[in-house]
Amino acid sequence: MSRLAIFVVALALCGAAQAGGNAEAGKRKASQVCAACHGADGSKPTAPENPILAGQHPDYLAKALQDYKSGKRNNAIMKGFALSLTKQDIEDLAAWFSSQPSKLHYQR
Numbered sequence: 001m002s003r004l005a006i007f008v009v010a011l012a013l014c015g016a017a018q019a020g021g022n023a024e025a026g027k028r029k030a031s032q033v034c035a036a037c038h039g040a041d042g043s044k045p046t047a048p049e050n051p052i053l054a055g056q057h058p059d060y061l062a063k064a065l066q067d068y069k070s071g072k073r074n075n076a077i078m079k080g081f082a083l084s085l086t087k088q089d090i091e092d093l094a095a096w097f098s099s100q101p102s103k104l105h106y107q108r
């Protein structure tokens with residue numbers, strides 16, 4: 001394969017991984033760790049300093065997690081959790097929490 005072909009295939013694979021988190025997989029991951037602070041579906045945090053995640057835009061959630069991981073957004077608690085997440089975990093968790101009903105988004 002030419003270098004260009006490899007590059008194109010690699011790009012396509014990245015696109016596929018990004019294209020969508022799996023909400024069911026996210027739900028499983030969330031129940032193990034995140035639920036303790038943010039609530040099982042992200043709508044009822046267990047303390048006022050833990051933000052509501054349910055109904056937040058998936059891109060926002062994914063970016064927040066990536067930024068905690070990279071250190072661009074600095075929070076000692078969330079950095080610890082974000083560091084253990086893969087890119088796929090982040091997409092899955094973002095898909096799960098964003099699809100949950102909450103006060104954050106407009107209810108039709």
Ligand code: HEC
Binds near residue numbers: 034049050052064093
């Ligand atoms: C020990 C409690 C705790 C646990 C467990 C926890 N979080 Fe958090 N989370 C927080 C706190 C506190 C903040 C607010 C941090 C800040 O001010 O940036 C936060 C912030 C966030 C934000 C940013 C929200 C926003 O509105 O900007 C996201 C996204 C997030 N958490 C996702 C997760 C995920 C996904 C997990 C599980 C892998 C998780 N959290 C586990 C306490 C926790």
